[in-house]
Amino acid sequence: MTDLRPLAWPPAPIKTERLILRESEARDRAAVIELNASPEVGTYLGGPRPRAELERTVPEVPGRRPGFFVVELDGTTIGTIQLDPQDPERPGNRLEAGETELGYLFLPEAWGYGYATEACTAALDWFADALPGEPVVLYTQTANVRSMRLAEKLGFSELERFTAYGAEQWFGVLHKIPGWQSAATSCKDREWPSATSVARTTTS
């Protein structure tokens, strides 16, 4: 299991063209609850969680762990990005393909502006600099069209599709080279290859 704990954490806030990525703080609690209670956000993630339960269980400072980034736009929290060890309990997981898994949750009002692409690219750049050569894997439902498009823009290559939780799941991997030109700076101007057309990367 890739252990992110030895990494210098938190990093200095990462500034992109429009966003700031930083470690979580107490002021992010409301947004974290909103993300998990939102029916739109939860559509392909097993559904929203009851708000009352979240109010009870979300810690005062949520997501205090290496690899958990809060994404801020003009002082407002709009989403979170997680680089976590793969869950060994996940049905159909492919632990051998890479030990670190990317996850992302953005508030619906922040969808459609390229913020997720911009923020995930910065987080993946940070990860590639911190652990050069270490792959990152991604699971998403194929029905989650926005997430599928994001995976493609980020450069993930499809390894497999399988059924779990009663739905088709997409499993991909990214081997990012440190210093690789960020997709976020140019994704509006480029023709991106489809994830399935990118040469398949061997698992290791």
Ligand SMILES: CC(C)(COP(=O)(O)OP(=O)(O)OC[C@H]1O[C@@H](n2cnc3c(N)ncnc32)[C@H](O)[C@@H]1OP(=O)(O)O)[C@@H](O)C(=O)NCCC(=O)NCCS
């Ligand atoms: C998955 C998710 C992060 C994608 O969000 P998103 O806003 O669609 O993703 P992007 O940041 O790539 O934005 C792309 C859109 O912004 C538009 N856009 C506008 N301005 C842009 C800019 N300056 N740069 C890039 N894209 C821009 C693009 O045209 C595209 O629009 P389209 O969807 O109409 O084609 C979001 O839907 C979400 O949080 N879903 C719920 C959580 C979830 O399912 N997570 C998956 C877990 S693995």
